[in-house]
Every structure is written in structure tokens, then in C-alpha cells.
Amino acid sequence: MKPGKHLALTGIAITGALALAGCGGSGSGSGSSAAELSVAASYMPQPVSADMAAGFLTITNKGGTKDELTSVTSDSAGEITMHETNGGAMEEVHSFEVPAHGQLVFKSGGNHLMFEKLKRRPEQGDTITVKLKFAESGPLTVEMPVKSATYNPSTGH
Numbered sequence: 001m002k003p004g005k006h007l008a009l010t011g012i013a014i015t016g017a018l019a020l021a022g023c024g025g026s027g028s029g030s031g032s033s034a035a036e037l038s039v040a041a042s043y044m045p046q047p048v049s050a051d052m053a054a055g056f057l058t059i060t061n062k063g064g065t066k067d068e069l070t071s072v073t074s075d076s077a078g079e080i081t082m083h084e085t086n087g088g089a090m091e092e093v094h095s096f097e098v099p100a101h102g103q104l105v106f107k108s109g110g111n112h113l114m115f116e117k118l119k120r121r122p123e124q125g126d127t128i129t130v131k132l133k134f135a136e137s138g139p140l141t142v143e144m145p146v147k148s149a150t151y152n153p154s155t156g157h
Helices: 002-027
Strands: 037-045 052-061 067-073 077-086 089-093 096-098 102-106 112-118 127-134 140-147
Touching (some): 037 127, 052 067, 052 127, 052 140, 067 077, 096 102
Antiparallel strands (some): 037 052, 052 102, 067 096, 067 127, 077 089
């Protein structure tokens, strides 16, 4: 009877060790299963209005899990809302998915950020600090340069 109990306990211990090894391997190391977020190409065209501006950027997720941009804040604006453009109509949304192994792009004529109730009108050469908050990942702080009102990133200026 004792040898059978010992064998059963050994089997449980091995099964438990394998389960723990499987958990550790998928959540750490290469990080390929978790969202891996970074931001590039951020800018704000110099606003023509004293109290409202648009902002654009690209969020890249190199990880294997999607995440969700849930809010954007800045000390420069009273409020920042997120908008998508469908068929020429702008609509406020409360979150955007950042797909696994993909990008969320905010660009002129498409998804964009609206900075409302500006505390002062940003001028070309200024930098606006924004904080991006996500459903799963920690927040990202981004320095957004203010470009000329006619800046177009596809042409470089």
C-alpha cells in the first residue's frame, strides 16, 4: 500500500511541476504572449483654434496579446477625446483595440485625438506631453512635438 501512495504522490508532484513550468514559460522570457507596446510618429499640427487641437501617433504592439487604449490625458488640455472617421463622419469612441502583432494608427483623415479646452495654444516647436492608458498594459508617456499646421508625415513636412 505504501509504494502505491508514494507513486501517486510522485505523479502529482511531477504533474504540478510541469504545470508550473508551462505557466512560467508562456508568461515570461521572450514576452511574445503579452502585449508589447511602443509609440512612434507622434505629432500635433499647430492648431488654428485657441481651444482645440488634433493629435496623431502610431501605437505598435509586438506582443501576442491584444490590448486596448482606454484614455489619453495631458496637462495641456482639459480633455482629450478619441475619434474614428467612418465615411467622412467623425465619431467619438471610448476605446481602440491595439491588435496583437499589429498597429493602431491615428492619422489625418482617420482615427485621431482631439485636445479640447486647451490651457494655452500650442505653437510650432512646442512639445506636448500625453499619457496613454491601456486596459492591460501600464501607461505610456509620449512627447508629442507641435509641427506646422500643414505638416504631412508622408512628405516629411
